[in-house]
Amino acid sequence: MAEEKKDAEFVHKMRHSCAHVMAQAVTELFPGTKLGIGPAIENGFYYDFDTEHHFVPEDLPKIEERMRQIIKARQPFVCAEHSKKEALEKFGAAGEKYKVELINELQDGTISFYSNGAFTDLCKGPHVGDTGHIKNFKLTHVAGAYWRGDERNPMLQRIYGIAFQTREELDAHVKQMEEAAKRDHRRLGAELKLFSITDDCGPGLVLWHPRGGRIRKILEDWIRNENIKRGYEMVYSPHIARLHLWQTSGHASFYRENMYSTMDVDGQEYQIKPMNCPFHILMYKSELRSYRHLPLRLAELGTVYRYERSGVLHGLMRVRGFTQDDAHIFCTPDQIAAEVEACFDFSMHVMKTFGFKSKVTLSLWDESKPENYTGDAKDWKMAQEVLEGVLKKRGVEYECFKGEAAFYGPKIDIKVIDAINRPWQLTTIQFDFNLPQKFDLEYVADSGRKRPYMVHRALLGSIERFFGILVEHYAGWFPLWLAPVQAKILTLTSNEVPFANKLAEDMKKAGLRVEVDDRPEKIGLKIRETHMEKVPYMLMIGPKEAEAGNVTLRVRSGKNIPGLTPGDVISTMCKEAAEYSLENLYS
């Protein structure tokens, strides 16, 4: 264990040292380049540069070559300490304005520098002994990045690299990235004919094709049933509403930049919905509510439209029109903890059903800036304790982020990573102090009228994003209960077609999704195409099977299971599909 920790520390130092060497190579090859920062990150490092030259991919091998020379020279990393004044003089003279900015923010006292060869960088270290310790690295890509991550600052050019202790690890990582690219949902979405997003329709607007539509319908039916089982009422609301409604809710001001322009209907301004909340609130308000009727849980697969800046769109993960599995819970103060707990458990049930590994975060307010939030300190304290209490009770690991709460309340977010390790938020469970007040919600309690608590939650997050994650998670090999085509029947000759059609008919009657490939093609071709469509089960029928009245099952691995009766196949497949199984019963 201690060994592992030591290794991890070494690798981190080595990656950071590699960033220095890259900066050194870049400043030598492109004189006048100013330096930003260059930390070690997961699997590698980056460095931000400000230079007239625009880096192109062809520059990377040249920079790598220079880096290899520096590494070969085994230049020792030497630490030196200077006063702030000396540091400012040194970097000021070199015109390193970004370094000067960093130094100015450091406390007075000594400031450490690391040098190797002729290159010196402001750095708190530590580093490897000399550049010879850097062995297996590769520069991967160039990207833009704002200085200090603030879009008001100038944009620098960032070069990313990866570095590992051994050649094998580096090669394995490169290979892994290539494999990950093959399961990218955008690629599989086209290959498996699940969905498309086209120029003609518009960016961020998804066309769900028949195969994707089948899966979506199964997902939607499943999540609706799970909601109903837990006491939710499924409701529906319109896609547009009078602007007035959004002014009341406050969205027309605080959510303005994500909303589309209004449209004129009979001289009135209408707005396409970016949220479902106001509609559920109107339903709540449609009658006088009593504590006896709470909690009220209104759920909807609600399609919303949000303006997302062009550069942030990403396949199904970030789109402009999407459907949330949204719900709003209205309840009394003494019901709130149980409701949040139930939401959290519901989310965990979702994650488990699909085999997702998730990461939980708790977003809290910044109590030093109450002016940025609605609701008083007492409410916030209570709400945060409720959320954190549930996480503690369930014993899950979670990370707290102060100041990350919405202005209207704290929240629990649950994220899942995609094929290439990018995290995407699916579940969100949020307190809302704003809307009950804006709409003056109340309920009749034993001692007069009171304001209900309101929780907003989405578990899948959006059907689109969830589906994108799902495609990548399974690499297109959906478990039987989700597979758009669960089995394909392949005939060898035209003589078996009647038997194949009869089997298909019986399977369809049993509720299975099956297709027959009766083309006069070779069995090898049919197998290849069916495999590439990622159909879980192939049922092969040739003269032998037709004679015996059975089928040969070919599973994904290529293994054959001969002599199965149609009845066996149907009952086993039905069982597997009904249990939301992640594992195939035939394998």
Added chain:
RNA sequence: GCCGAGGUAGCUCAAUGGCAGAGCAACGGUUUUGUAAACCGUAGGUUGUGGGUUCAACUCCCAUCCUCGGCUCCA
């Protein structure tokens, strides 16, 4: 939105100012086939879009739309 790279047949990609091409897919025909690609043929294009330079533009210039990698922002 910002920085950069791109956009050629349904898909993957050629063509460096001089006749727009290949493989796969599609379509037509032949093949009745036993475990990951049978064979022959046909068709397919305003090179993202609009403008400009030129005798001549996929190629150079300008604008614009979209995609990709990041940044910022978020389900």
